Amino acid sequence: MLYSLTGTLLKKTAELAVVSCAGVGYAVHIPAGITQQLPPAGQEATLYTELNVTENDITLYGFATEAQRDCFRLLTAVSGVGPKAGLAILSVLSPEKVALAASADDYKAFTAASGVGPKLARRIALELKDKVGRGLAEGGGFAAGAAPALAASAAGQAVAALVSLGYTASDAAAAVARIDDTLPVQDIIKIALRGLSKI
DSSP states (O other): OOOEEEEEEEEEOSSEEEEEETTEEEEEEOOGGGGGGSOOTTSEEEEEEEEEEOSSOEEEEEESSHHHHHHHHHHHTSTTOOHHHHHHHHHHSOHHHHHHHHHTTOGGGGGGSTTOOHHHHHHHHHHHHHHHHHHHHTTSSSSTTSOOTTTTSHHHHHHHHHHHTTOOHHHHHHHHHTSOTTSOHHHHHHHHHHHHHTO
């Protein structure tokens, strides 16, 4: 299994990056959102990869962080979510937002991705809710074994703090999901507590 690729970035588009490693150019499908996270063409880049082998195709998918790759793995483990839908979701939602949306049962967040309708979005939220809920309650991102995408983020810290105050992971995640995650942790907690007190 290919864990990652590090080499010269030959080309990047909204959906594809070509990385040259030891004289071999690897075409790697990427979510649209990570193009800005990659260096300009000609510079060294690292992509965390997932190899998908089917009867008719071998495709390499790449991500700027391990959390994105682990989120992609969780998404594509959901029945009906293929690699294309997984990339589409990660093009519009960060791993942190995926975890918050799933934990809060906010299936509508997933419908922002191209090709993801309400029925599939509900299935994603339902199947991931328990997996990410446990991770959020423990201050991490996803279920055990996956990268703790939320551990260092303000939203993840706020959810963990609210859970420690006695709120359920899903209530805490739902309250935090509605708040700008660029705010400091203390402000997110205060705003979330105001929202939770009205429930």
